[in-house]
Amino acid sequence: MGEPRIREALDGVPEYRPGRPPNAADDRVPYKLSSNENPFPPLPGVLAAVQDAAGTINRYPDMGATELYAALSRHHQVPVTDLAAATGSVAVLYHLLQSTCESGDEVVYAWRSFEAYPIAVRLVGATPVEVPLTPTAEHDLDAMLAALTDRTRVVIVCTPNNPTGTAVDAEALAAFVAQVPEDVLVVVDEAYVEFAATPTGALELSRARDNVVVLRTFSKAYGLAGLRVGYAVAPARIATAVRKVALPFGVSALAQTAAVASLEAEKELLARVESLVAERDRTVSAVRDLGWSVPDAQANFFWLPTGERTTEVAEVFGRDGLSVRPFAGDGIRITVGEPEANNRVIEVLRRLAG
Template sequence: MVEPLPHVREIPPYVPGKPPTAQPGLTTYKLSSNENPYPPLAGVLATTEQAVAAMNRYPDMGCAALYDALATKLGVGTDQLAAGTGSVALIYHLLTAYCGPGDEVVHAWRSFEAYPIAVTASGATGVRVPVTADGRHDLAAMADAITARTRVVLLCTPNNPTGPALGHAEVATFVAGVPEDVLVVIDEAYLEFVRMADPVDGPALLRAHPNVVLLRTFSKAYGLAGLRVGYAVASADVAGALRAVALPFGVSSVAQAAAVASLASEDELFARVESLVAERDRLVAGITAAGWWVPEPQGNFVWFDLGERTAELAAAAGEAGIAVRPFAGEGVRVSVGEPEATDRLVELLGRLAPPA
């Protein structure tokens, strides 16, 4: 029998958010995958339908229209961009290009579930630095974890699944102390939902530090999760390396067309984001009124740090027609969704005893 490389057997499985189980007499809600609950904008949908009509042709491997639109939006060169099937694909590309056996990747934990998977797939070793009690990156401890073997540091802001975001000043200080031959990846999948006094200015950090890489996606705020398109912004050398290891024709023509149309429709899209932020605030107010606590959420989700009670809340939510994302023995992440889902979750929390 032909065996895979040893580290392949060590790759942990990715556990996706599950759909809700049908409950008699109840409308069910999927709050397990941090999806945008709104349907596609009419203009974006029309553009996508036109692209579907040409599905017999290969997509533009160079993503020219998408790179042009992003370069204009961000004020960077098109040679500083690399697209992939969601920002998670860029994590794989980056670790493939820069890491191998004997190398280390420092990241917070609990953080994005795909980090340990991608690190192990690259053959590198992950160095997990625990988040603080309120779900934040411990940047001082992460700085201390950097060694001569470190090749990449991953910062997830807002942090998925715990919710808090990093501030610009603290990240700027952190990056200034990282060796220039270590890449600092700022994973900003939820940046459009951030409402804080000192949000991270990713492009400014990149201009000051060529070892900074920004990861962004159209899956969350833009509502294109089903089409899988994300991108990296980096120095021309790093972006070129990411494009070099990417699967040819990875981002479909339909996804590219939808992303370009979404960038042209940002005013309407971001009005929806404001609605979700307002719903997030209403959810947090309801959680607090019910006697529960969550870390400060800056994405489109909240985190319940429950430990052994994780399964209890997940099961109760399922019975109430709400699918949530449990992390066994750690906690439950709940996406911000429809107002009716917020009402039902808050009502459920009012019937359950909050953690001591």
């Protein structure tokens, strides 16, 4: 007797590992700093809107995401036809690759970058081409251009980059895009863009070119990680293709409602982002003063290039009730949390530096 066949492509697909929850350390509050979650509760008006919408969960959500697309259209000043939503920006990326890549195609991205990229690429049968970051943990855009071949279908630029936190500025991104062949899709993953000091100009590039897609999410700055809603701003032809391959009714009614309500609370959003950026900068400055090397931090997290000490350092954080995100042999990503959590991060690193 045989057994059902599993696609051979899955043999090379790494398992996605989410950030671990913290373990309690004595009587102190544990903090989860491993998933880049927003420590603030939902924005004003969001919970009430979700509670009202909860009475309709016996019905399917609006598959066309009509109200969400209308709100995003107003927010970004783009046509509704240029939008495609899914369960988080990572799902939009999966749909993009499904609609553009086949076996033997190549997808170029920096490494280390978002750990879902190699998974998504291999799942569609394409080949990942990973271009090392610079010594300062930034995208090496010249090397990425040099990595493009006749088989390249997509190139991904993650800015700010997860997990290193560095960003690509507007001038560099525009120069990069101008050199990418027109038949290669440039995906600019801006999951953390609200926390960046300077804009990338990616939305303007998407309006001006037929091969630029921008990914955004409500999981980070907007604090809706538990509802899973992200979207792409893309040329209409690309957005239509993404919507074609998306799972029917993928974005729940509660998620759509919460996203629309969040867009209406922009003043409060900006205040929270400002608070988190201030905490990030305070924490990074203190950590650098202790002698630790931290690359330019433009997201709601920062990167410690701990190399071979990564596992050891992560375990020390764990014993202090802090879960961080280690990448064995490379470094540790630490989310900016409540001031109390950030103070404990500084104290742990002070002891380790001693």
